[in-house]
Amino acid sequence: MSGESGGSLLLEEMTISRGAGPVVRNVSLEIRRGEVTALLGPNGAGKSSLVLAVGGVLRAETGRVLLDGKDLCGKRPERIRQAGIAIVPEGRRLLRELTVADNLDVACYALPRGQAKVGREHALEMFPELVKRLDIRAGSMSGGEQQMLVLAQALVSQPRFIFVDELSLGLAPVVVKRLVPTLRTVAESGVGVLLIEQFAPVALGVSNHAYVMDRGRVQFSGMAAELSENPDLLHSSYLLAGAG
Ligand SMILES: Nc1ncnc2c1ncn2[C@@H]1O[C@H](COP(=O)(O)OP(=O)(O)OP(=O)(O)O)[C@@H](O)[C@H]1O
Ligand SMILES: [Mg+2]
Numbered sequence: 001m002s003g004e005s006g007g008s009l010l011l012e013e014m015t016i017s018r019g020a021g022p023v024v025r026n027v028s029l030e031i032r033r034g035e036v037t038a039l040l041g042p043n044g045a046g047k048s049s050l051v052l053a054v055g056g057v058l059r060a061e062t063g064r065v066l067l068d069g070k071d072l073c074g075k076r077p078e079r080i081r082q083a084g085i086a087i088v089p090e091g092r093r094l095l096r097e098l099t100v101a102d103n104l105d106v107a108c109y110a111l112p113r114g115q116a117k118v119g120r121e122h123a124l125e126m127f128p129e130l131v132k133r134l135d136i137r138a139g140s141m142s143g144g145e146q147q148m149l150v151l152a153q154a155l156v157s158q159p160r161f162i163f164v165d166e167l168s169l170g171l172a173p174v175v176v177k178r179l180v181p182t183l184r185t186v187a188e189s190g191v192g193v194l195l196i197e198q199f200a201p202v203a204l205g206v207s208n209h210a211y212v213m214d215r216g217r218v219q220f221s222g223m224a225a226e227l228s229e230n231p232d233l234l235h236s237s238y239l240l241a242g243a244g
Pocket of ligand 1: 018019020023042044047049
């Protein structure tokens with residue numbers, strides 16, 4: 001799909017203010033279907049603010065979110081979701097006392113019945129590990145499995161684009177190395193994935209393109225491989241520190 005018209009989601013010149021002033025300044029980026037695009041950058045760079053603005057949760061001061069030639073910037077969260085953009089915000093929680101199946105049902109709640117059934121099956125295809133756990137309590141699963149369920153919840157609506165903000169927060173590196181590549185599978189099913197991830201090398205390993213933000217601005221945009229192969233580019237924005 002990538003490269004065709006309608007194959008991309010374009011964020012254009014987004015500026016977002018929070019509290020004292022702008023935290024995202026004139027940021028433009030492209031997310032292609034069938035690919036993983038990494039969005040890296042130090043704490044406070046503005047990554048989550050950008051995600052929340054695309055999701056319709058935070059208001060952008062200026063900018064466009066272009067999908068199929070339509071500008072979705074400033075639309076309500078339901079409208080954004082219906083247009084095919086799923087957001088997995090930082091710190092998304094499951095209903096831990098409910099079963100895996102119930103958590104998926106909750107995510108299907110707003111979907112028409114036929115679509116919910118197909119979407120649920122589609123989500124479980126991406127995460128076969130969850131199939132044998134449908135009847136157990138979500139909170140009893142490992143951290144990595146719980147995050148797979150969080151992703152599956154976002155996929156039930158069969159989005160064209162998914163924004164994943166720091167899925168691996170608090171997980172052991174070994175778990176992260178297993179979880180993050182599942183997003184490659186999601187991309188290969190035709191979805192455009194935007195991946196925000198503190199373990200830069202792991203993120204770059206599954207990504208086609210990469211952006212680095214710092215202090216609200218895009219400081220690098222290019223091929224993920226270029227960043228992987230030039231540690232200096234990454235070192236200069238501190239990203240490898242402690243993440244190896
Ligand atoms: N609720 C808020 N109210 C006011 N300012 C905020 C709020 N949340 C974040 N900020 C500020 O916005 C800026 C960007 O924060 P944001 O959370 O978007 O960065 P981030 O790149 O996601 O960082 P991290 O890697 O720590 O998640 C920071 O300066 C932060 O202090
Ligand atoms: Mg963040």
